[in-house]
Amino acid sequence: MKDRLRKKAQSLPQKAGIYFFKTQTGEVIYIGKARSLRNRVKSYFQQTSDAKIKKILSETWDVDFILTDSTKEAAFLENNFIRQHQPKYNLRLKDDKSFPYLKMTLREGFPALTLTRRVEEDGAKYYGPYSPAHRARQTSHLITKYFGVRTCQEAVPGKRKRPCLDYDLKLCSAPCVSYISEQDYRESVENARLFLEGKTEKLLSALKKKMRAAATRQEFEQAAHWRDLIHTIEEIKQRPKLISVRKEDIDIFGFIRENEYVAVYVFYMRAGRVIESEELYFPEKEETKVTEVLYSCLMNFYTNREDIPDKILLPFSPERKEKLSKMLSKKRRKKIEITIPLKGKYKKLVDLARTNAEILMRKKSEALSPLEEAKKIFELKALPVRIEGYDISNTGGDESVGSLVVFENGLPQKNDYRKYKIKSVEGPNDVASLQEVIRRRYTRLLQEKAAFPDLILVDGGKGQLNAARTVLKELGLGHLPVVSLAKKEEIIFTPAHKNGIRLDKTSPVLMLFQSIRDESHRFALSFHRMRRSKKSFASRLDGITGIGQKRKNALLAEYNGIEEIEKASIEELSAIIGRKAAQSLVDKLKAE
Structure with a gap:
């Protein structure tokens, strides 16, 4: 298990983002952020005495990730997803504490700038969020120093006869004692707003000249001062995309198509925060226009969905866009805006969703590669997208049970797992027990007219393979492909390869088959142990x-x-x- 996860960590991109450690059932148990996803996740597999890391890895079945454009975006997204998923090993950020904002109280004659962690609809203008938190305090200091905007909560004009210490420190223009007119103060506030909104080209140019001049005079402390100020201003210009102060509800779609497959990545922004994401991956005929594919995808996506946002951001216009908009507006009982952004923050959000759609396409393509190889090696008519694995477990023939596990696109589908109590076989007869399980399974699928797997994998050698084939022929299902995987020597038997096939130990096909075999064995063994425990319980x-x-x-x-x-x-x-x-x-x- 650890080797498989270590190998997956090695394949992660060296880009900023957040990563998820997930259990076998898909539960998120830990979320982290990283400047380099590959380096950060790889570090978990180094020798360590950290009990927490050991515990996380002992429960981890899979590692997933979301790309962001910067470490700052990763910090915001990590915060949002931890609050949404509440992973048990994330002790920080699970409460309702959020990143700080700067608030400009515009409804007052002399607006004040304050620090807050909550955005409200109170007529004020909010800027942020800021990460790390001290960046908000630095920015507030710059505003007071360069624009004289007050940070106090006092009434203006008030009863003061002389200004407070902030005026003496040149951190306020003292409107409380009328040292500045309302018109001039308002002008300073507007300039401060331009600064906070990132419209700082002229200011940055002037500061860079001052920094270079100070360095030329060898006044390095002064040059460092201007350098830090420039850095802070540039940080302010990088306004976060994944959090909005407007408290918007938006679904953001990224779309990519390669040959006969489509990958779609969706970000859910609720109340101004991206709190969740979803992946869609499906086959589509190459001759179908992408605009038609996107329309069908959106119709299927929203048909049974109650949570419809106010706005939907798309990478391009789908077919029958107006019809789609009317359908969603009618369902929501409110006008829904479908937008194809060409620039600005919304365009960057769609681009980020597309980047993650590209990653999804790559991950799915890599998952399909062993399936394509298996199709070629075993001369299958179809790609083995759905594989069913079987195993039998007993102790000396006592409490015999069978298991069925299902893998789709190389991943376990827990909801489709089944377990069987052996009813017709006495004693330790794994072959006959397997036949009973196969017969019961496929008799039911025939009765329900359900879909059959693309490949059946049984644990064992030639005996188990022939036993399974005999039952399938009796049921008129002799066309279903069956293979068996023998333990220890790891030989794969098929009807066409009676002496078996030995694949290289590093073969993706062998590793996939081993995962399915081991999972069916684990599932059967856990059921058998539970049955034995209950029998012992009954005897007492x-x-x-x-x-x-x-x-x-x-x-x-x-x-x-x-x-x-x-x-x-x-x-x-x-x-x-x-x-x-x-x-x-x-x-x-x-x-x-």
Whole structure:
């Protein structure tokens, strides 16, 4: 497992973004940000004594990521996604604390500049957010120093007879004591707003001249001062795309098409924050126009969706755009705006979504490569997109069970897994047990007229392969391709390769088949152990007064072991088997 994740880390891009550690069920357990995704994620697989990292890796099944344009954007996105997913190993950022903003109180005659972490609809103008937080304080200091805007909460004009210390430090123009007219103060505020909005070309040019002149005079401290100021102003110009002070609800789509496949990446901005994303990947005929593909994609995407935003950003105009807009507006009962941005912040958001769509296309293409190789090696008629894997587990023939796992595009589909209690086979007969499972599975698919897999993989050698083929022929499904993978020697048997195929240990096909085989084995073994535990549990209930088979079954249905019963209260047990029998059970357990 660790080797597979280490290899995946090596394939990550050396770009800024956020990364996710996910469990086998898809639960996000940790989110982090990185200047280089590859270097950061690779660092987790180095020798370490950090207990937290060891625990995270022990539960991690997959690593995913989202690209951003900068580390600053990554910090904002990390904050949003942690608050949305609440990963159990992220101790920071899980509360409602957010990045700071600067607030200009424009409704006052003499507006003030304050620091806040909450954006409200109060007529004020908000700027930010700022990361790291000290950047907000630095910016506030620049505004007070160069434009004289006040930061206090005092009434203006007030009752003061002389200005406060900020005036003496040249950090305020002292409107509280009428040292500046309202008109002049308003002009300073407007200039400060231009500065905060990033319209700073002339200011930057003048500051760079001052920095170079100071360096020429060898006044290095002064040059450093101007350098830091320039850096702060340039930071301010890089306004974050992934957070909006307008509290907008927007869906942002990135789209890419390669040959017969389409990748779509969607960012969900809610209340001005990108809080979630979704990936769509599907085949499409090459002759279908991209505008038609996008229209069909959007129709399918929103047909059963209740959460429709105020605005949808697209990379290009789909077919029947007006019809789509009317349909969504009718469903939302509010006009929905579909926009194809050509410049500005919205265009950058769409570009970022497209970048992640390109990454999605690359990831899916890499996942398909072993499937394409498998199709070629085993001469399959279709790409084995859906593979079903089977295994049998028992102990000396006792409590025999079977498992079915499903992989699509090389990834496990947990919701499609199935487990089987073997009913018709006595003793340790894995081949006959496998036949029972195959028969039950495909008889049901025939009855339900459901889709069949592109490939069947059974754990074992020639015996298991032939057993599976025999049942499939009986059911009229002899055309379904079947292979088996033998343990230890890792030989793949097929009807056309009776002596088996030995693939290189680094073969992507072999590694995929091993993953499916190991997963089916894990799933069967866990079910078998649970059955054995319940049987042992049942035997300990024998001979207790008042507990017959019916009450024993009731307890088995409610509890997984004696330990759970010992924790249950007498009232809880009485509700299942009656007060008298519950008391007998508790007395027996205490006596053991």
